[in-house]
Amino acid sequence: MNNTIxxxxxxxxxxxxxxxxxxxxxxxxxxxxxxFFYASSDYPNEAKKKPNTPARRATLVFGPYMxxxxxxxxxxxxxxxxYEGAMEGEEIVALxxxxxxxxxxxxxxxxxxxxxxxxxxxxxxYAYNVGVAFGPMRVEPTGLTQEQHSSSEVVDWNIDNEPIYxxxxxxxxxxxxxxxxxxxxxxxxxxxxxxxQGIAITAxxxxxxxxxxxxxxxxxxxxxxxxxxxxxxxxxxxxxxxKHPDDDYRLSGQHPIPExxxxxxx
Numbered sequence: 001m002n003n004t005i006x007x008x009x010x011x012x013x014x015x016x017x018x019x020x021x022x023x024x025x026x027x028x029x030x031x032x033x034x035x036f037f038y039a040s041s042d043y044p045n046e047a048k049k050k051p052n053t054p055a056r057r058a059t060l061v062f063g064p065y066m067x068x069x070x071x072x073x074x075x076x077x078x079x080x081x082x083y084e085g086a087m088e089g090e091e092i093v094a095l096x097x098x099x100x101x102x103x104x105x106x107x108x109x110x111x112x113x114x115x116x117x118x119x120x121x122x123x124x125x126y127a128y129n130v131g132v133a134f135g136p137m138r139v140e141p142t143g144l145t146q147e148q149h150s151s152s153e154v155v156d157w158n159i160d161n162e163p164i165y166x167x168x169x170x171x172x173x174x175x176x177x178x179x180x181x182x183x184x185x186x187x188x189x190x191x192x193x194x195x196x197q198g199i200a201i202t203a204x205x206x207x208x209x210x211x212x213x214x215x216x217x218x219x220x221x222x223x224x225x226x227x228x229x230x231x232x233x234x235x236x237x238x239x240x241x242x243k244h245p246d247d248d249y250r251l252s253g254q255h256p257i258p259e260x261x262x263x264x265x266x
Contacts, residue, residue, distance in 0.1 A: 034127045098135070
């Protein structure tokens with residue numbers, strides 16, 4: 001019996017035993033890509049975690065998928081995530097919170113309508129890579145272009161007082177790149193990142209947005225709108241400039257609640 005017949009028998013048997021859920025799982029084996037998300041974030045004077053200090057955390061919506069990035073601090077580290085659906089041109093949303101000495105930084109980023117994900121060719125690879133920096137990134141001396149070096153700062157030295165890590169990037173911007181690379185590549189090889197301008201938000205605004213993004217609706221409602229409390233004129237202008245045509249529908253309750261996704265690679 002050849003492998004094709006064996007595979008068909010497995011699919012038929014699984015379908016009979018487990019029904020529709022098995023169909024979705026089998027379909028995902030053939031249709032999903034595997035994406036490795038690498039995340040970096042490095043601010044000066046970051047405060048150590050204390051009982052009364054808000055946690056350092058980051059949330060990312062990259063198209064229809066929402067990887068669990070945790071703190072997203074330091075150099076480019078990450079994990080594999082299964083991904084299903086088109087990525088090119090899809091929406092990007094990010095929010096992050098970083099306690100530093102004396103205060104807590106909170107930022108919100110959303111891509112403009114029709115200016116979503118710019119995706120590099122997959123080049124026939126099954127696994128795909130995304131590098132994201134929430135504000136400044138932490139890289140090695142060789143990991144910056146000449147232009148990036150001119151606006152970077154040294155953050156760590158070796159015993160010979162030679163720079164071994166640099167910090168580069170604006171505090172209120174999200175940086176991302178797609179393609180085929182490793183975490184080491186992101187730290188060691190210079191490259192140009194796509195940039196999305198963000199805006200500082202208050203603790204009250206951050207908490208409301210975080211609750212939206214991590215509730216049952218997740219990616220559907222993970223964005224700020226005009227209903228957020230105490231919006232400054234600058235914040236309101238930012239929110240309005242990022243409004244997508246389907247925002248009202250996504251907030252109306254008519255949009256289907258997204259299915260819970262299980263990452264088989266965790």
